[in-house]
Amino acid sequence: MNAQASKPDSSASGQATRTLDALIIGAGVAGLYQLHQLRGQGLSVGAYDAAGGVGGTWYWNRYPGAKFDSESYIYQYLFSEKLYKGWQWSERFPGQPEIERWMNYVADELDLKKDIQFDTRIDSAHYDEQRQRWGVVTDTGELIDTQFLVTCCGMLSAPLTDMFPGQKEFKGEIFHTSRWPREPVDLAGKRVGVVGIGATGIQVIQTVADQVDQLKVFVRTPQYVLPMKNPSYGPQEVAKYQGRLAELRKTLPNTFAGFEYDFEDAWADLTPEQRLARLEDTHADGSLKLWLASFAEMFFDAAISEEVSEFVREKMRKRLVDPALCEMLIPSDYGFGTHRVPLETNYLEVYLRDNVEAIPVKDNPIERVVPEGIQTADGTIHELDVIILATGFDAGTGALTRIDIRGRDNRSLKEEWGKDIRTTMGLQIHGYPNLFTTAVPLAPSAALCNMATCLQQQTEWISNCIHYLRDKAHRVIEPLAETEEQWVQHHDETANATLISKTDSWYMGSNIPGKPRRMLSYCGGVGAYKTKCDEVASREYEGFSMQ
Structure with missing residues (x-):
C-alpha cells in the first residue's frame, strides 16, 4: 500500500x-x-x-544557520556499508538543507x-x-x-511556541525556529528580535546578524560556548572517514556519549600543566570534545567543575572584551557542561557589531508582545518587524x-x-x-x-x-x-x-x-x-x- x-x-x-x-x-x-x-x-x-x-527534526528545523553539532560521519546509519558509503558529506558539520537531502537519500535507498x-x-x-x-x-x-x-x-x-501574551496582536511576523517556513524569509533591512540564546538561538543569531538592519537579542540565561571548526570535505576527506566505518561501528556504541572520542585520563593522574594542555587540545578541536572527552570529573566535583568552567570563561572573555557584555553573556552561576553546550561560529563577535544590541531580561523579563514589538517588565517597548522565538521544547x-x-x-x-x-x-x-x-x-x-x-x-x-x-x-x-x-x-x-x-x-x-x-x-x-x-x-x- x-x-x-x-x-x-x-x-x-x-x-x-x-x-x-x-x-x-x-x-x-x-x-x-x-x-x-x-x-x-x-x-x-x-x-x-x-x-x-x-527527516523529523531535520524537516522542521530549517531556521537560518541550522546544522549538525555532531560530526557528519558519525551522525549516520552504520548497519549498511552500501548506505554509509553511498552518501558523501560536504563538510564536518553540514547545514539543514544537506541533512534533509541525506534523510531523503536514506528513505529512497531503502524504499x-x-x-x-x-x-x-x-x-x-x-x-x-x-x-x-x-x-x-x-x-x-x-x-x-x-x-x-x-x-x-x-x-x-x-516546541514552546505560545510563550508570551499578545503574540497574536503583533503587527509584524513571528517565527518559532522549529516551525520555520519552507519558503524563504527575507530579513534584509528589518528590525529583528531573537528570544532565546540556547544552541538554536546561537545558530540563528550568528547567521542573521549581517543580514538585518537591527538585531536585538533578549538574554536571560547565558551559555558557555565552544568554537566550531567546520572544514569542507573533498574526495580525500570523504575516503578517509568512509575507510573508518569498521572502527566507528566498534567505537560509537561504547563511548560515554556515542561520539568517536571519550574520556581517557583521570584529573588526579595529571599535573596542572598536563590538565591545561588537555583542555587546550580539546578546545582547539572545534567540536564538543572539551565537553564529552576532557575530564569526566567536571560533572561530579564542584572544584574541578569551577576550574574547567573558568578555562572556558577566559576563552570567552578574550573574544567579548567589553566588561558589560562579559557580565551578561558569560555564565557564572552554573558549571560548564551542566547545560547543553552549543557550538558556534563567531557568535560572540556578533555582539560587537553596531547593529546588534543585547538586552538583559533575567531581572527585567519580557512581559508581553505588543503590536509594535516586545515589552519588558519596566515598560520599555522594543520596536520590531520580526520576532524569532528560539524558546525551546x-x-x-x-x-x-x-x-x-x-x-x-x-x-x-x-x-x-x-x-x-x-x-x-x-x-x-x-x-x-x-x-x-x-x-x-x-x-x-x-x-x-x-x-x-x-x-x-x-x-x-x-x-x-x-x-x-x-x-x-x-x-x-x-x-x-x-x-x-x-x-x-x-x-x-x-x-x-x-x-x-x-x-x-x-x-x-x-x-x-x-x-x-x-x-x-x-x-x-x-x-x-x-x-x-x-x-x-x-x-x-x-x-x-x-x-
Missing part, C-alpha cells in the same frame, strides 16, 4: 480502516530505521508523521516512503486489554488497529503527552508523567503493553548522546524484542512494576551524583512550569546503557511480563 498517496477513509462506525502489526509514530532518524527493521521481519508496518516529508503517511498527526492511542491491541486515531479520523506501537517522535519535537516528554495515550485500566500517560516521569530504560513503560519508545526520558537518547548512535541502538533493541516475542509465540510484553522501579532508582542514583541534577535547565525539565523534576537523560554513559539493555535481552527479557 502506498500510504503517502492517499489516506484511507475514516470510519464513522469506529471500525478500523487499517490493520497493522506495528505502527510507528515519526519518520526521522529513529522512525526510518525502525520501519526498515520491522518491515524486514515480514511485519505489516506503517509509519505516520505530521510533516510533509521525512521506505511507500509505507509512510505524511501530513498526518496522531491524536490518540488507546490500548484494548481484551484484544491486546492498540487503537490509534489520526487527526483525520482514521482508526488504525495495531499490535505494536512504536514512538519515534524525537526528544525535541514539542517540552523535552523528552512533550511529544507523547501531546497525544492522548492510554494504557491498561484507561490510565493516561499525560496524567502519569504530569506527576512522575518514569520509564523502563526509556524503552517501555509499565502499564502500557506493547508500547515501545525511543528518545524519551531515562535513556541517554533523551539528551546526552549523539542521537544517531542512541536511536540506532534503541530501535535495534526494540526490533530484536519484537522478533523474540513472535518467535516464542507471545503477543504482549510489558515491564513489571518492580523492574521499572529498579531502573528509576538506578537512574536517579546515577543522576543525583552529578552537578547536572543540581542545575536548573531543560535537562531537568526546569523550563516547563510544574513539570516533575527528574533528570531526563540517563547519564551513566551510552556504552554502559547498551550493556544493560543487552543484558536484559540475553536473559530473555527477565523482569518483563509476556503473554
Whole structure:
C-alpha cells in the first residue's frame, strides 16, 4: 500500500480502516530505521508523521544557520556499508538543507516512503486489554488497529511556541525556529528580535546578524560556548572517514556519549600543566570534545567543575572584551557542561557589531508582545518587524503527552508523567503493553548522546524484542512494576551524583512550569546503557511480563 498517496477513509462506525502489526509514530532518524527493521521481519508496518516529508527534526528545523553539532560521519546509519558509503558529506558539520537531502537519500535507498503517511498527526492511542491491541486515531479520523506501537517522535519535537501574551496582536511576523517556513524569509533591512540564546538561538543569531538592519537579542540565561571548526570535505576527506566505518561501528556504541572520542585520563593522574594542555587540545578541536572527552570529573566535583568552567570563561572573555557584555553573556552561576553546550561560529563577535544590541531580561523579563514589538517588565517597548522565538521544547516528554495515550485500566500517560516521569530504560513503560519508545526520558537518547548512535541502538533493541516475542509465540510484553522501579532508582542514583541534577535547565525539565523534576537523560554513559539493555535481552527479557 502506498500510504503517502492517499489516506484511507475514516470510519464513522469506529471500525478500523487499517490493520497493522506495528505502527510507528515519526519518520526521522529513529522512525526510518525502525520501519526498515520491522518491515524486514515480514511485519505489516506503517509509519505516520505530521510533516510533509521525512527527516523529523531535520524537516522542521530549517531556521537560518541550522546544522549538525555532531560530526557528519558519525551522525549516520552504520548497519549498511552500501548506505554509509553511498552518501558523501560536504563538510564536518553540514547545514539543514544537506541533512534533509541525506534523510531523503536514506528513505529512497531503502524504499521506505511507500509505507509512510505524511501530513498526518496522531491524536490518540488507546490500548484494548481484551484484544491486546492498540487503537490509534489520526487527526483525520482514521482508526488504525495495531499490535505494536512504536514512538519515534524525537526528544525535541514539542516546541514552546505560545510563550508570551499578545503574540497574536503583533503587527509584524513571528517565527518559532522549529516551525520555520519552507519558503524563504527575507530579513534584509528589518528590525529583528531573537528570544532565546540556547544552541538554536546561537545558530540563528550568528547567521542573521549581517543580514538585518537591527538585531536585538533578549538574554536571560547565558551559555558557555565552544568554537566550531567546520572544514569542507573533498574526495580525500570523504575516503578517509568512509575507510573508518569498521572502527566507528566498534567505537560509537561504547563511548560515554556515542561520539568517536571519550574520556581517557583521570584529573588526579595529571599535573596542572598536563590538565591545561588537555583542555587546550580539546578546545582547539572545534567540536564538543572539551565537553564529552576532557575530564569526566567536571560533572561530579564542584572544584574541578569551577576550574574547567573558568578555562572556558577566559576563552570567552578574550573574544567579548567589553566588561558589560562579559557580565551578561558569560555564565557564572552554573558549571560548564551542566547545560547543553552549543557550538558556534563567531557568535560572540556578533555582539560587537553596531547593529546588534543585547538586552538583559533575567531581572527585567519580557512581559508581553505588543503590536509594535516586545515589552519588558519596566515598560520599555522594543520596536520590531520580526520576532524569532528560539524558546525551546517540552523535552523528552512533550511529544507523547501531546497525544492522548492510554494504557491498561484507561490510565493516561499525560496524567502519569504530569506527576512522575518514569520509564523502563526509556524503552517501555509499565502499564502500557506493547508500547515501545525511543528518545524519551531515562535513556541517554533523551539528551546526552549523539542521537544517531542512541536511536540506532534503541530501535535495534526494540526490533530484536519484537522478533523474540513472535518467535516464542507471545503477543504482549510489558515491564513489571518492580523492574521499572529498579531502573528509576538506578537512574536517579546515577543522576543525583552529578552537578547536572543540581542545575536548573531543560535537562531537568526546569523550563516547563510544574513539570516533575527528574533528570531526563540517563547519564551513566551510552556504552554502559547498551550493556544493560543487552543484558536484559540475553536473559530473555527477565523482569518483563509476556503473554
